[in-house]
Amino acid sequence: MKDTLLVNIGRIVGILPEGVRKLCGKEMDTVQTLDNAWLLVRSGKIDSFGPMDSLGERPSDVEVMDLSGKMLLPAFCDAHTHIVYAGDRQQEFVDKINGLSYEEIAARGGGILNSADLLHNTSEDSLYEQAAQRLEEMISKGTLTMEIKSGYGLRTEDELKMLRVIRRLKENYPVDIKSTFLGAHAVGREYRGRQDEYVDLVCKEMIPAVASENLADFVDVFCDEGFFTVEQTDRILKAGMQYGLRPKIHANELAVSGGVQVGVNYNAVSVDHLERTTDVEMEVLRNSDTMPLMLPGASFFLGMPYGRAKDYVAAGLPVALASDCNPGSSPSCDMRFVMALGCIKMRLTPQQSFNACTINAACAMGAEDVAGSITVGKKAGFIVTNKVMELGFIPYFHHTPFIDKVLI
Numbered sequence: 001m002k003d004t005l006l007v008n009i010g011r012i013v014g015i016l017p018e019g020v021r022k023l024c025g026k027e028m029d030t031v032q033t034l035d036n037a038w039l040l041v042r043s044g045k046i047d048s049f050g051p052m053d054s055l056g057e058r059p060s061d062v063e064v065m066d067l068s069g070k071m072l073l074p075a076f077c078d079a080h081t082h083i084v085y086a087g088d089r090q091q092e093f094v095d096k097i098n099g100l101s102y103e104e105i106a107a108r109g110g111g112i113l114n115s116a117d118l119l120h121n122t123s124e125d126s127l128y129e130q131a132a133q134r135l136e137e138m139i140s141k142g143t144l145t146m147e148i149k150s151g152y153g154l155r156t157e158d159e160l161k162m163l164r165v166i167r168r169l170k171e172n173y174p175v176d177i178k179s180t181f182l183g184a185h186a187v188g189r190e191y192r193g194r195q196d197e198y199v200d201l202v203c204k205e206m207i208p209a210v211a212s213e214n215l216a217d218f219v220d221v222f223c224d225e226g227f228f229t230v231e232q233t234d235r236i237l238k239a240g241m242q243y244g245l246r247p248k249i250h251a252n253e254l255a256v257s258g259g260v261q262v263g264v265n266y267n268a269v270s271v272d273h274l275e276r277t278t279d280v281e282m283e284v285l286r287n288s289d290t291m292p293l294m295l296p297g298a299s300f301f302l303g304m305p306y307g308r309a310k311d312y313v314a315a316g317l318p319v320a321l322a323s324d325c326n327p328g329s330s331p332s333c334d335m336r337f338v339m340a341l342g343c344i345k346m347r348l349t350p351q352q353s354f355n356a357c358t359i360n361a362a363c364a365m366g367a368e369d370v371a372g373s374i375t376v377g378k379k380a381g382f383i384v385t386n387k388v389m390e391l392g393f394i395p396y397f398h399h400t401p402f403i404d405k406v407l408i
């Protein structure tokens with residue numbers, strides 16, 4: 001974005017003072033706004049903002065954009081996605097309609113392994129084209145900071161192929177992308193029945209290779225029933241941390257897995273899913289630097305329980321929400337829909353759900369210093385709505401178009 005003065009903003013939504021990293025418990029109840037305002041963008045960052053009557057003389061070296069009374073929001077942040085994949089899994093969509101469970105589909109060699117087979121037979125260029133299209137959809141829906149994972153390779157070369165695609169997306173799009181190595185998403189087909197050997201491959205071959213090309217910010221493990229054990233997760237996180245990769249964890253989607261504990265133990269940036277948690281996990285997360293991140297799109301699509309977001313907030317904890325966009329369990333990248341599910345299914349207020357999709361989501365991928373709120377010094381990335389509306393309109397009339405434009 002060129003140096004620009006936005007004027008006649010009907011309402012700025014999502015203002016936070018500098019230095020706020022995340023919102024916990026009652027802090028999530030409030031979304032600060034400012035009516036009839038201006039905002040100045042310089043060098044791609046929010047330079048200053050204030051009420052229109054405080055504007056005084058307009059600087060002459062900037063473009064002026066008149067928002068004619070429309071509303072300005074910080075862009076959504078999506079801290080958990082799998083948008084690099086080949087083809088799709090429509091057959092499994094139908095299998096699920098016909099009653100097969102996620103575990104049954106995985107046991108039949110489908111699920112993640114199906115995506116891995118498709119990805120193996122897809123060139124890096126084709127994979128890039130497919131992922132770029134999905135990224136463009138995310139941008140059009142107002143998400144400008146996102147995390148993207150590997151994990152459909154499950155072979156060293158294929159995992160690297162995915163991460164190189166993510167790097168190309170970073171280079172070619174003016175958005176902030178965090179990259180996560182998820183070699184331990186499932187056991188690769190060749191290693192069936194030899195799970196510990198696969199963990200060796202992840203630790204001794206994949207992680208060093210990923211680090212040598214500097215392809216990832218985070219290391220992730222699917223620590224859950226039927227996937228990786230706590231001990232295996234422990235080994236993988238340790239190996240990743242030796243190479244400077246901070247953990248992020250898939251935990252407690254299918255069972256109370258112990259994944260939260262191992263994640264917190266290694267200071268994970270977030271523990272994700274949490275459809276099945278007890279009060280014990282909540283206590284473990286309290287006073288940790290790990291963000292509880294819930295994925296209501298997966299609960300919606302798979303008919304699973306929803307994470308206990310309301311209980312977390314009531315207990316004084318922070319909560320973040322993400323799309324989990326992927327072809328198997330959450331084929332939507334729409335953070336507005338995620339925000340709506342936060343309200344409709346998890347009983348968060350619109351303010352709580354909005355905070356979970358912006359500042360707390362930014363914190364769940366280490367991007368809270370640049371994204372997630374209207375704050376001086378943060379990057380300029382905004383949603384302009386088509387009119388001034390109450391925040392509750394967005395999740396309530398959740399299919400009525402509300403974005404006028406996305407400003408990067």
Ligand SMILES: [Zn+2]
Pocket residue numbers: 080082250324
């Ligand atoms: Zn996931």
